[in-house]
């Protein structure tokens with residue numbers, strides 16, 4: 001009776017664990033579905049994320065079937081051949097080897113592994129060796145602690161943290177090819193609905209590409225522990241219609257707006273440490289350690305997605321960056337409240 005109760009208890013535990021895992025899996029999917037800031041690897045909206053997704057489903061099905069067969073055989077064995085009271089101290093029949101069974105469980109796994117290798121190699125080849133079409137958009141993405149620099153060398157545009165790319169239509173594909181570099185440590189570019197992860201490694205050039213089918217904002221995250229604020233190194237990819245993208249490029253190419261009403265703030269900006277790190281096109285500020293601020297207000301967020309881009313948050317950021325992002329490399333400006341307001345007002349005109 002004791003043995004029976006024990007095996008019933010462990011079966012119940014196993015069932016609870018399986019239910020818990022299933023619940024975790026389903027709630028992850030549902031959460032990803034409802035929360036706009038969480039990206040879902042099971043909902044690709046771009047090549048090559050879709051081929052990675054299809055491969056993952058194939059692997060999941062094959063390994064799922066293997067799991068069911070193995071777990072089913074184990075469950076069958078531990079219930080059917082459990083120790084019974086009537087058989088106390090009796091040895092079960094001892095079986096030594098079976099050529100047929102051993103041949104089967106050697107050949108079948110080898111066959112399964114070959115199928116997985118071929119399917120994976122085919123997807124890797126189609127992604128890594130994809131030729132770059134002449135009308136592809138070229139972007140150089142540079143990882144910094146803890147923000148993203150995006151340069152469009154052929155279009156003459158520099159921006160930060162929020163990447164804009166055109167949607168690609170089947171008739172006239174316009175993929176975006178990214179060259180990935182790093183200014184300091186290893187980062188990783190990961191927007192799950194658009195593509196797999198690719199690292200940005202110092203002194204090395206990596207390449208990747210995306211070809212989104214659907215307009216919208218796609219969220220991503222630096223996927224390589226790169227320092228204290230790794231978690232707040234968020235990524236936003238704006239997939240624009242062809243027309244929106246062209247307009248955005250035209251706007252970004254303009255030099256910074258000069259508004260005489262905020263001349264005081266501009267003077268403070270140009271006479272403090274700001275210009276050592278930040279560039280504003282058309283002014284003396286040409287720093288490269290921090291994000292280019294020429295069109296700061298065209299972005300929805302600051303501090304690499306850590307805060308909404310508005311006057312209040314900008315002021316908090318200037319006064320005490322640690323308040324939003326402890327350990328960020330932006331120093332507190334230590335200017336008085338009057339100058340802080342003037343500085344914020346100036347930044348607000350960089351549309």
Ligand code: CUA
Nearest residue numbers: 187222226230
């Ligand atoms: Cu950059 Cu983590």
